Amino acid sequence: MSLLALQRTFVDFLLDQPTDLPVAVSGSAGPGLAVYHNAYRAQLVACLKDSYERLWAWLGDDAFASAARHHIDRHAPTSWTLSDYGVGFAETINALYPDDPEVAEIAALDWALRRAFDGADAAPFAPARLIEIDWDDAVIHFVPTLALLPVKTNCGAIWTAIAASEDVPAARILPQPAWVRVWRVDMQPHFATIEATETDAIRLAATGESFARLCDHLAETIGMEEAVLVAGRCLSSWLQDGLIADIRQSRPLGVTAPATGDRA
Template sequence: MNQPKSIFSLPVLQQWMQLVITHPDGVEEGIHSSEAQAQLAIHSDALETVIPRSEQLTSLERLQVYGNAYYARLIDCLGVEFPALKEALGEETFSGFVFTFLQSYPSTSYTLDDLGRNFPQFLEETRPADIDQSWPDFLIDLARLERTYAEVFDGPGMETEPGLDVAELASIPSEDWNRLCLKPAPCLRLLELSHPVHLYATAVKKEEQPSLPTPEKTWLVVFRSEYVVRRRAVEETQFRLLQALVDGQPLGRALESTFPKESESTSELQETLRDWFTFWAKWRFFAGYRLDEL
């Protein structure tokens, strides 16, 4: 026979309180939710049997303090992760966006590093259809950039790895390029954006008062060096080649898909590729290479 759960069991109380104070519709709705009732079958009018009232606050009000503090803490955390987005929206509007986001994507991880993972997706899902297209695009781009910064900062990097040897790579004959695949660094990210939001984010970091940028197609490479997250705007052609290589295409096929056939053997292109690969190697965009069997 199953024994009823005791309110004096600490694990039961902890689980019940978590369900109550994190309920999206507030503490009182949380108390009456099926999940909380499964832990402790208690109603708000009998709350004092679990949470004693104080001289100034009722039991319900005391729980609401914790509920408000819980969401305030999460809003503060996302404000740290998305400072430029917070600046663009204003603190009150940003807090409203985050609160609504947390209803759709509640925290499920032990670490706050994962809290904002779905925030850019949420902005995309909830974008209004009846206002100027550039404003929501700007906000989504900004959220994508700042989330990428966070992921690159927290994730693995190339600080202890040798990276790509350009001289060794150059020694591979061109007839083998169709089976030459590069291994991207784990901290390399490619962003295709509709606004130069990296300039806006940098201005916010410098505590300037940036104006909203006009729409401009932007191709951005985000990477990490010596534990510092960096970004570099590149031209579309370089971006497309990087994208093809990161996607696993062999070098030969990536070059064919990026450049017109007639330009592949020109000295100007060869010099451009040499400059690009030298820069990529310097900043460790790639961890190495492999030669696949055809």
């Protein structure tokens, strides 16, 4: 057997795929090989526990370990770092618990918070700079760790109670589907459950729409008076929570847009 074939056979052994290690290699080394086999799976289970702590607490040791082994059997690591191994575990959980949507949503929240922790740094916008802004042409730029998750259960309340070691509420379906925004301030990830109007505002701002156009879009949906209130409330919340990295003009101050139409 060539070295390459032997290496591939050993990997199959670690991954629990059918394999037949040569006697010259396995021989009396069975117990030693078993250590490698067990260590591989144990390391990946530990990696998932680290990334999905609240899910682990919600499911309990046995159910989490079973789900983790199910995932490991179907998804070998592909990245240079084990910090990426949690990718896709929420989808595995969703398939395993189709009748309990809060389980997959807790998993998705766990993973989004972990990714926010590992995400790129960005200093929050200083509110004192607001006096510089021409709001007719202002474009909001969010911190790079901002993410939006669709939810239909009280997964946020469950996650918070587990993290605080408080009485954990029973899972329930929300009256209306909602969204959770996840972001990081300094080195601390945060999340908040938000309504559809704020979600729409974040999405519009993230596409590069000016704040004025954002207000116009909201007005088309909820009316001008309500749109002004919602836009102001969102801007205040985003500044207070540290979601905004910068507010820039779509064109430099003092530069007017070119005229359109035929020249005389």
